Amino acid sequence: MATIRTRSRRREMLLRLSAYLVILVALVLTLFPVYWIAANSFKFDIDIFAVPPEWLPRNPTLKHYEEAFIERPFLRYALNSLLVAAGTTIVSVAFGTMAGYALARFSYPWQWRKQVSFWILSTRMMPPIVSIIPLYLFFNYFEMLNTKSALIIAYTAFNLPFATWMMKSYFQDLPVELEEAAMVDGDTRWGAFLHVALPLARPGLAATAIFCLIISWNEFLLSLIITLTEQSQTLPIGIAGRVTQYKTHWGEISAAGFMACVPIVIFAFIVQKHLVRGLSLGAVKG
């Protein structure tokens, strides 16, 4: 008996050890590329090209940040990204919250609730490339190419289904009794939503908004097609523009790329409790 127990304890130890080892390896593999882009952004060009690579920047410099954000219009791009992301988020969360609430609480004839939910989700599955041609022609017709409003409209198509499903799942988690109580106390149906359900759903609302910000901030393809001018292009487009067939401006794109990542990492930690739900469109409750 004693030997069995020591053997199983040793097995447990071994398992624990290998698990921590795997976690360590995963951490290194996860973080190295992020570290590497950061490290390169602080190197002089000659050190970026060094063979063997310079694992730690020996001569740290802010030269590439100056190049990107002062000499070249990356500050403008970042501002555009921010404005478009904020606009998209406001529109998507406002309408998505109402629709999510309606789908979570109201009943509709002929199984509409199910059908509409399903249809809204399926629009999220649509690949952006599929809609770029009509969107391009549409924005061209209304002379909206190269505008931030065009980007906001296009991004809303992909953020609204997301926001609706997220908020639907948060509202479904709230007990309906509190709203009923408010209505018994004389509040209207709308009032119950506004004064009772909405405040309770605030954490979910914040998480949904942050996810919308991330999705819009990261978006590339639609912006690539809709915007061609400095005044309207977003950060990813600005970065891609510095990768050409003839020359890649490594230092500059590293600096801009790293800067594009920083807010995302901060956001990731803010929404860490909501990650599972956000990434599964509310289908899996983490």
Place this chain on the structure above:
Amino acid sequence: MLESDKGTLTTPPRMGGGLERWAERHLRILMLAPTVLILLALTIFPSLYMFYAAVHKISPNPDLPWQFVGPGNFARLLSDTQFHVALRNTAVFTIAAVTIEFLLGLGLALLLDRFIRRLTFLKTVLMIPMMLPPIAVAITWKIIYEPQFGVLNEIMFRLGLPLQAWAGDVNLAMFSIIVADVWQWTPFIFLLMLAGLASLPVEPYEAAVLDGASSWRQFWDLTLPFLKPVIAIALLLRVMDALRLFDLVFILTGGGPADRTKVLSLYIYQVAYRFADTGYAAAISLFVLFVTIVLSTWFMKRMRLAE
């Protein structure tokens, strides 16, 4: 969840004016309408418009009228070898990347579940890749793959292995794209599987242990069936994302070398904007849309996601 008609309380006691009363009565429609109308305008309308574009030959010159060609653009799909290459590349990428991500993510979740459950901070750090802008991920891997001064070739050199052109090599380009995608998206599967494992009921396992079931049997007969809904969601979302792959390819290879990484999204982009053949691009887009709808509907119906 669906059957319960919670919240359909009628006639609230106090009411304002006529308009307010009208709005209150139709609240369930009014709250849903903006979203439905916006999505109709942004998805259904473009799809219909694309049908219209796909049966025309559209000149790059906007002053020339569209020329009706009927099913001509769709017929071209059959004979266009570039399209077939793009189709095959997309299939290869989707199957390879999603399979690797799934096996790695599930394996890691099973191994680490007990140990990482309370390490929230660590878990979030591991999730960073999938949140990052795909363009930033692409340039990061571009630096790593760089043949002359890239880190990967330095490692190959130290190990005494032959140096490679990676994303620039005919045989390794697709592999390089897949590796970058696996780096970015394995955390997604890992995270969802951890969530699934955390919600497993305890009793069946206690019974299984009493019955002397091996851990292998427990995995096949209990864990896997319980995880099925989560697995289905994870795979659905990953497959849909893999089908729309664009950013990584655009930066890392531009579709080359020798079209080895030319995927459908990139091909549509090229047809529409480099060759300015909008009508044909619309036909390919409709094909992709059709495939997506069939796949996602099948998935969602099967797992009854809408419920």
